[in-house]
Each structure stands twice: as structure tokens, then as C-alpha cells.
Amino acid sequence: MSLDWGYTDDNGPSTWAEKYPLAAGARQSPVDIDTSKATSDNSLVDREIDWSYPSNCSYRIVNTGYGWRVDTYGDDTALSGGPLSEVYKLEQFHCHWGATNDEGSEHTVDGKSYAAELHLVHWNSEKYSSFKEAASQPDGLAVLGVFMEIGNADNAELEKIISLIPKIIHKGQDSQASFDLDFGSLLPESKHYWTYLGSLTTPPCNECVIWTVFKEPITISERQLEVFRSLKSVGEEDAIEPEEGKLVKNYRPPLPLGNRVLRECGP
Ligand SMILES: Clc1ccc(Cc2nnn[n-]2)cc1
Numbered sequence: 473m474s475l476d477w478g479y480t481d482d483n484g485p486s487t488w489a490e491k492y493p494l495a496a497g498a499r500q501s502p503v504d505i506d507t508s509k510a511t512s513d514n515s516l517v518d519r520e521i522d523w524s525y526p527s528n529c530s531y532r533i534v535n536t537g538y539g540w541r542v543d544t545y546g547d548d549t550a551l552s553g554g555p556l557s558e559v560y561k562l563e564q565f566h567c568h569w570g571a572t573n574d575e576g577s578e579h580t581v582d583g584k585s586y587a588a589e590l591h592l593v594h595w596n597s598e599k600y601s602s603f604k605e606a607a608s609q610p611d612g613l614a615v616l617g618v619f620m621e622i623g624n625a626d627n628a629e630l631e632k633i634i635s636l637i638p639k640i641i642h643k644g645q646d647s648q649a650s651f652d653l654d655f656g657s658l659l660p661e662s663k664h665y666w667t668y669l670g671s672l673t674t675p676p677c678n679e680c681v682i683w684t685v686f687k688e689p690i691t692i693s694e695r696q697l698e699v700f701r702s703l704k705s706v707g708e709e710d711a712i713e714p715e716e717g718k719l720v721k722n723y724r725p726p727l728p729l730g731n732r733v734l735r736e737c738g739p
């Protein structure tokens with residue numbers, strides 16, 4: 473069964489607009505962050521971005537066929553301040569990566585790619601009654617983007633996710649694992665970031681995301697990234713060769729910023 477969309481030459485980002493017209497919109501993500509175009513904005517400094525994630529909010533990890541996704545209980549989570557006018561709740565987090573370490577992030581900075589990019593997806597629970605409703609609104613979602621660069625040491629918190637990957641190698645597999653995660657270790661120390669109005673980076677590419685991309689990367693080891701790449705984009709029942717169907721890349725290349733404003737908080 474051929475996939476509606478994906479990351480191969482046949483169904484990759486350049487083909488998405490054929491079936492998902494929003495993908496051709498003027499408010500698409502990711503973008504290349506041209507640091508010379510970023511404007512400072514005191515209102516971002518006055519209302520510091522703030523988050524709260526209880527360590528026990530993660531309850532399930534699933535292979536979506538496009539990567540791994542950790543589903544979270546949002547009730548006791550909160551993201552506010554910075555570019556956000558309301559309080560957003562954490563819905564899920566996931567990651568994008570490439571076949572080699574010199575690609576993999578979705579956003580780029582002055583043309584530079586990082587090896588991977590972590591996305592924490594939140595929804596505006598003050599204004600909307602569900603994630604689904606929020607995903608159809610221009611201020612419905614808030615995604616935190618965290619660049620990941622290769623480092624020598626394993627990231628200990630990521631290791632808790634890595635250890636579950638062997639249980640979800642095939643598309644559709646999930647592990648109902650309530651696991652304790654210190655989100656502080658999945659976010660950079662610095663709260664400096666860029667922010668702009670964009671979209672989901674996969675179909676249907678809804679233009680509903682207020683993006684916050686942190687300037688400081690976190691580290692991931694080469695071994696850990698290889699484990700991500702061992703995930704398969706096909707189900708266990710799809711008889712394929714062992715090396716086939718590996719999810720070696722799941723990132724969308726940058727789209728034009730166009731006439732959107734790119735703001736920054738911090739040097
Ligand atoms: Cl619900 C949903 C759909 C697609 C994505 C993919 C994505 N969009 N922005 N970052 N990742 C995330 C959540």
C-alpha cells in the first residue's frame with residue numbers, strides 16, 4: 473500500500489501540495505532562519521517564555537510510520553509567555569532527523585542544518601476545546617523547536633526514549649510506558665529563541681502554529697541517532713528485507729519566510 477505522503481522521491485515534500493493544498497501556502501514551516509532578518513521585540517523580553525511539565529506526563533510512545541511520538545497528558549502542563557497570549561498545554565513531542573549528521577533538522581539557521589530537531593507540540597486550551605479544534609486555528613498550536621547536535625555523551629533523558637524504540641520498530645506499534653522524563657534535559661539552558669507564525673511541517677500542513685525555535689542546541693550521541701534511524705516506516709506484516717523501510721529521514725526542507733516577521737528574544 474503506497475503512502476499518501478512521506479519522505480521518499482515518490483511521495484516527499486515536493487509532492488505534498490498535490491494532495492494537501494495547504495502545503496503550498498504562504499505561512500508554511502519550516503523556514504531558514506536568516507539571522508540578519510530577525511528583529512528584537514521588547515514585549516518578548518517583558519513576558520519571559522515559561523513552561524511547566526510534570527515528569528510523569530508521558531504515557532505512550534508510538535511509531536507513526538514517520539517517526540516516534542510520545543503522547544502526553546496535558547492537564548498539568550503549561551506553556552506561556554513570549555509570543556503566546558494564552559496558556560498552551562503539551563499534547564505530544566517527537567523528533568525529525570536525517571540520513572547523515574549534516575542534515576536532519578527542519579529549521580535551518582543561515583543555511584546550517586543540525587543533525588535533528590525535537591518538537592514539543594502544544595495547543596491553546598484557553599481559547600479552544602480540543603487539540604483538533606485548535607489545529608484548525610491560526611493561534612491554535614505552539615511548537616517548541618529544539619536543535620540537536622552530535623555530542624560525545626549520550627543524553628540521559630533521551631536514553632529513556634531510546635530504550636523504548638526496540639519495542640516500536642514497526643509502524644503502528646506502541647508502548648504504553650508511563651516513563652519519568654525530566655523535560656529540563658530536553659530543553660536548552662538558554663531561553664533565547666526566534667519566533668514566527670508557521671504551520672505543521674507534515675500534511676495536512678495546517679497554518680496554525682506559533683513557532684518558538686531555541687537558539688541553543690541540545691546534544692544527542694551518534695549511537696542514539698542511529699537508533700532513531702532503525703525505526704521502520706512499514707508495519708510488521710509488510711514483508712520486506714531487513715534493511716528496507718528504514719526511517720532514515722523524516723524532515724521537510726525549509727519553505728520561504730516570505731513577508732512574515734521573524735522576531736528574536738536574546739542575542
Ligand atoms: Cl498533530 C501534528 C501533526 C503533524 C505534526 C508534524 C509537525 N508539525 N510541526 N512540527 N512537527 C505535528 C503534530
Ligand SMILES: [Zn+2]
Pocket residue numbers: 566567568591673
Ligand atoms: Zn515536528
